[in-house]
Amino acid sequence: MSETFTALMLEDVDGKPKAGFREISMSDLPDRDVLVEVAYSSLNYKDGLAVSGKGRIARRLPMVAGIDIAGTVVESRSPAWKPGDRVVANGWGMSETEWGGYARFQRLKPEWLMRLPDAFTMQEAMAIGTAGYTAALCVDALENWGAIQPGKGEVLVTGAAGGVGSTAVSLLSSKGYTVVASTGRAETHDYLRGLGATSFIDRAELSGEVKPLQKERWSGAVDSVGSTTLANVLAQTAYGGAVAACGLAGGANLPGTVMPHILRSVGLIGVDSVFAPMAKREKAWRTLADHLDREKLAAMTEVHKMRDLPALADSILKGAVRGRVVIEIA
Numbered sequence: 001m002s003e004t005f006t007a008l009m010l011e012d013v014d015g016k017p018k019a020g021f022r023e024i025s026m027s028d029l030p031d032r033d034v035l036v037e038v039a040y041s042s043l044n045y046k047d048g049l050a051v052s053g054k055g056r057i058a059r060r061l062p063m064v065a066g067i068d069i070a071g072t073v074v075e076s077r078s079p080a081w082k083p084g085d086r087v088v089a090n091g092w093g094m095s096e097t098e099w100g101g102y103a104r105f106q107r108l109k110p111e112w113l114m115r116l117p118d119a120f121t122m123q124e125a126m127a128i129g130t131a132g133y134t135a136a137l138c139v140d141a142l143e144n145w146g147a148i149q150p151g152k153g154e155v156l157v158t159g160a161a162g163g164v165g166s167t168a169v170s171l172l173s174s175k176g177y178t179v180v181a182s183t184g185r186a187e188t189h190d191y192l193r194g195l196g197a198t199s200f201i202d203r204a205e206l207s208g209e210v211k212p213l214q215k216e217r218w219s220g221a222v223d224s225v226g227s228t229t230l231a232n233v234l235a236q237t238a239y240g241g242a243v244a245a246c247g248l249a250g251g252a253n254l255p256g257t258v259m260p261h262i263l264r265s266v267g268l269i270g271v272d273s274v275f276a277p278m279a280k281r282e283k284a285w286r287t288l289a290d291h292l293d294r295e296k297l298a299a300m301t302e303v304h305k306m307r308d309l310p311a312l313a314d315s316i317l318k319g320a321v322r323g324r325v326v327i328e329i330a
């Protein structure tokens with residue numbers, strides 16, 4: 001195929017990565033075993049950092065940005081995949097060291113691909129995307145820890161109106177948990193109630209001074225904010241509970257003490273989506289297929305074109321994006 005197609009490329013301009021739309025062809029793509037026609041990608045916080053140039057995400061340039069892919073296999077040199085297979089890929093260094101999803105075609109390693117669960121269309125898979133699959137990794141982690149059980153105690157979700165947060169609220173609620181949503185945007189309360197949140201806590205209440213041990217409130221929490229918020233949430237977690245920490249929207253530091261851990265057996269579970277082993281990914285996507293309400297997923301999703309990405313990147317970093325953004329590629 002000699003046709004060209006549009007990609008959102010990060011290129012070196014005066015030593016810094018700068019995003020721009022470029023026409024590329026098949027011969028520009030990396031030499032990987034599986035060629036995928038990308039139908040949809042999505043916008044995550046990390047994509048915002050990469051596309052805006054405000055975070056050092058790409059570690060080699062030029063780079064096709066986009067950490068998510070849902071599409072169809074076109075050619076495969078691997079026996080694991082054949083033309084026509086519907087696949088999804090999240091992370092694996094895409095947009096960092098590996099070319100990613102903001103291009104109509106991409107070549108990928110066979111072991112990065114997962115069969116798209118029958119439950120989802122490609123658009124729904126990207127409405128979930130890395131943010132939603134990370135929310136499922138967090139819920140799975142809290143359950144495996146033994147911290148949370150439906151009907152027993154409140155589960156807190158911070159950064160609730162964002163992508164990880166919205167999916168976590170919806171998934172936990174569908175599984176029968178009592179979900180408390182922490183948000184800095186009071187105007188999202190109706191939206192979050194629609195996803196299943198039963199009550200709210202203002203973001204500011206969690207981001208202030210950290211006292212080592214506070215009133216025990218949460219049996220578990222999904223935290224995408226970090227910093228003083230995570231430290232306060234740990235200090236408010238009940239005996240034997242746990243917090244699944246996956247993000248740093250409020251900062252990368254953790255200004256807390258060991259007290260919740262050594263006096264209340266509170267667990268801090270780190271959750272990474274990029275290099276999560278395939279078994280954990282498949283389990284998380286099964287959790288989503290079995291429990292995520294499709295109507296709620298639609299309610300938390302907007303669909304945009306590739307050309308909107310530069311403006312969307314700035315919005316997500318300002319905390320102004322609600323829920324999830326799907327990017328139509330094909």
Ligand SMILES: NC(=O)c1ccc[n+]([C@@H]2O[C@H](COP(=O)([O-])OP(=O)(O)OC[C@H]3O[C@@H](n4cnc5c(N)ncnc54)[C@H](OP(=O)(O)O)[C@@H]3O)[C@@H](O)[C@H]2O)c1
Pocket residue numbers: 043044045046130131134158159160161162163164165182183184185203207224225229245246247248249250251271272273274316317318319320321323
């Ligand atoms: N570990 C992993 O593999 C992994 C995977 C996916 C995402 N993440 C991380 O998780 C975080 C969320 O990602 P996302 O895609 O869901 O982003 P997002 O859609 O922008 O959501 C982040 C939310 O955090 C809240 N927030 C923003 N700035 C804040 C601040 N200064 N202080 C307190 N809260 C703030 C906002 O929620 P409210 O408006 O409701 O307050 C915002 O909607 C990011 O840090 C991202 O890098 C990590």
